[in-house]
Amino acid sequence: MSTEPETTENSGPEVPDTGAEGADEATAATEGAGAAAGTEAEGGAGTGEDGEAGAGDGEVTAGAGEGGEGDAADLSEAEAELLAQRIERERIERRKAEKKTPIESGTKLSGKAADLLAAVRAVESGQKPPETVFSEPPAPRRPAPEPVRRPQPVPAEAAGGPAAPSAPPAEAVAAVREVLAAGGAPETLAAQAAAVLGEGAPEALRQDPWQLLRVPGVRPEHADSFARALLGPECSPDDERRGRAVTVWLLEQAALAGHTALELPALTTALGRQGVPEAEEAVQSAIAEGEALVFQDALEEPGRPVAAPAGEGDEDEDGEAERPVRVLVGLERYALAEESLADALARVVNSLPKEEASARWESAAAAASGSAAELIRAVAGHGLVLHTGGEAARAEPAALLAAARALGLRAVAACHTADGRRRFAGLLGAAESAVPALAAEVEAPAAPADAPARDTASDAVVTVSGLLSGAEGPGRDAEGALALDLLVVLDAPQLDVESAALLVESVPDGARLVLSGDPAVLWSAGPGRVFADLLAARVCPQVASRTPDPGPLGELVSGIGIGELNQVEAPGKELVIVPVRDAGEAVHRTVQLVADSVPRALGIPPEQTVVITPGHGGAAGTRALNAALKERLNPGPGRFGGFDPGDRIAYSPAPGRTVPGRVVKADADGLHLSCAGGSVVVPRERVEQSVRHGWALTAHQAVGARWPAAVVVLPGDAAQALSRPWVYTAFGRADRHLSVVHGVEQALPRAVAEVPAKPRTTRLPLLLRTQVPAAA
Incomplete structure (x- = not known):
């Protein structure tokens, strides 16, 4: 089974191969387009589960960016996003216009920028950083200011669930479609490209074809092919535009994996894997253009405060203080x-x-x-x-x-x-x-x-x-x-x-x-x-x-939380283990449990049972399971994007959010859903991107909710996707009954005992320790 594990738990800080392992729900509409470009339909942005690694080009968030004042309250989420992107592009263009000559390999940087580049290279090579960077006492951090509070824009939401953001203008989509066709890219990407790149999308793509990487689901090899078709002989691997775009893309992939920043050596290594010949120069270019930020974080040493000025503590033979420092690079959005x-x-x-x-x-x-x-x-x-x-x-x-x-x-x-x-x-x-x-x-x-x-x-x-x-x-x-x-x-x-x-x-x-x-x-x-x-x-x-959580299920989940998979007594059939040999049998037994066994033995109807599996793809992923469950529980022709009235769905109004619901009807306006007690209409062009069948979910989609019964499906080749947090979360979704369709043998207890959560690179602990004394 080609599982699509949750990237938030299976992508380390070293930015692993951001290959076609897992497709993000927010990029589901590009799967066919990816296939047309010569890649697997299961590809996508390497973002794990559908809509759950949503840290991409989503909502404009006041307090962490622009677009939170004035008449923003009247804007939809999509319009606010376009406005924020337009402001950002104008700022970058102003910076470009102010530059008299291009920066060549860092030789024309001066002042703090030159010192920073030298420090970055020194830290990466293991040498001592230049004196001008780290020998000065750091400026004392100002007291936490009163934030500027602005009334937040209210997205167009129904009382029970959010409505989909409005689509970009048809003329803008048509103009982008022409550019995509000229470069041999799938025209189905036009709406997403127009939404992400804003009003100037056609010209931006002509001037810099690698801007296509900003569209969710597009990978560097796709953008390279598009650039070769548009630029011809001028296209080369060492093009500054390519290096900058791939740098930003890698940082976005890191964000989808849960990191707010990346250590510089990890980023340059990942750039090398993507065929960027001068990785340091690519990072420098992204920083100079304002597309990324760089940080020097002093690491904590025993007995020495993080914020202690240089000059205090240990000194080398020249009398200069040495402090362990890590250099991080991140996107402005998450850094701020x-x-x-x-x-x-x-x-x-x-x-x-x-x-x-x-x-x-x-x-x-x-x-x-x-x-x-x-x-x-x-x-x-x-x-x-x-x-x-x-x-x-x-x-x-x-x-x-x-x-x-x-x-x-x-x-x-x-x-x-x-x-x-x-x-x-x-x-x-x-x-x-x-x-x-x-x-x-x-x-x-x-x-x-x-x-x-x-x-x-x-x-x-x-x-x-x-x-x-x-x-x-x-x-x-x-x-x-x-x-x-x-x-x-x-x-x-x-x-x-x-x-x-x-x-x-x-x-x-x-x-x-x-x-x-x-x-x-x-x-x-x-x-x-x-x-x-x-x-x-x-x-x-x-x-x-x-x-403590009560009952056999509470005892089981509590044990998992401390790394122990215990056998528990379940006199009321609270826990049932169903062994299977392969993925096909796992799907068959899952359908049998949901439709027959659990309702007959426990009186829990199918609509009150959730199926949880490690990924979306493969022979026992959510797609396969939902297809089998639909055929049994609500068969129909799927006249509207594969959906029929009565279908159980998982709706992702924004990256990282999943709202369960049901299909009510479909008409010219789109797919009508009932979600959380409210009505939602999803336009036709957004159905494939944001709506999936919802009998079977991933653990990240299910977190925060509980059902009377849960069926957790663990086919044999899902073993690599398992970790203690995943098992804890999946098993903990059941209130009264848990069935485990078990095909991973000893991989399950091994994952519970030995596989903790994947680390994430963040700066928050250091920022907090420099501002707030440790609690007494």
């Missing part, structure tokens, strides 16, 4: 998001008045018990608190939220998925019924006049995407900050750096922020490992839940 996130977290940590830990919070803590009381006390005296635990531990942030609301505070919880929101609202309702008289026992502050009403527990529970877009939650004040006193974010491991930056920047001064989640699950689909980095940085209190 990580910087903004660190600044915003420092502001939240430092902005809460210490005297607010008052008797009214102690009364709330006294009414709770165990880890819930510990959490309430931690929140009473700190602006930022981390909470860890499994599914049962979610009752503790529910108790915190109930106590805060009883005290008259504006308290809101945000979950990763609509299913998580539904489940947590139930926990909050139960918690609030246990503290009905708390507000009367203590003196609660008067709510602001403009505070929204909180009639039910469900009003206080939203999704992260709905909160950020303004479709859900308390709304924003005049400064653009969220109108709340306490924000509890569930499923915190699913926050990437961009969404986390926007979320934390929106927290007002004096408000409290709690990030809660299970650190053992798969990390975010987008770049970064925010929750894990915060836990490692130890800049705020951490409350570890002592509430």
